[in-house]
Amino acid sequence: MVKNQHLDIDIQNFPNMCRACLQLGDVKPLINSKITTTLKSITNIEIVADDNLPKNLCYYCIKQLEEISVFAETFKTNDARLEEFWS
Numbered sequence: 001m002v003k004n005q006h007l008d009i010d011i012q013n014f015p016n017m018c019r020a021c022l023q024l025g026d027v028k029p030l031i032n033s034k035i036t037t038t039l040k041s042i043t044n045i046e047i048v049a050d051d052n053l054p055k056n057l058c059y060y061c062i063k064q065l066e067e068i069s070v071f072a073e074t075f076k077t078n079d080a081r082l083e084e085f086w087s
């Protein structure tokens with residue numbers, strides 16, 4: 001068993017571990033999911049199939065990601081509208 005005591009991360013838990021909050025529980029796979037595109041645009045971190053790290057997000061973190069994604073889109077859209085105001 002590979003274990004990092006300091007962070008209390010256990011590789012055996014990776015299949016059920018959220019990549020974001022590291023909690024165990026109900027998780028959704030990231031590979032082949034459009035969540036990875038959103039995650040990359042927000043965090044600039046790419047989830048790749050062979051990096052030996054957890055490849056899931058829990059539903060709480062997915063919700064947070066969706067909310068920040070909506071915020072970012074709203075901000076960008078309205079920023080463009082404000083820029084047009086003076087042009």
Ligand SMILES: [Zn+2]
Pocket residue numbers: 018019020021022023057058059060061062
């Ligand atoms: Zn999570």
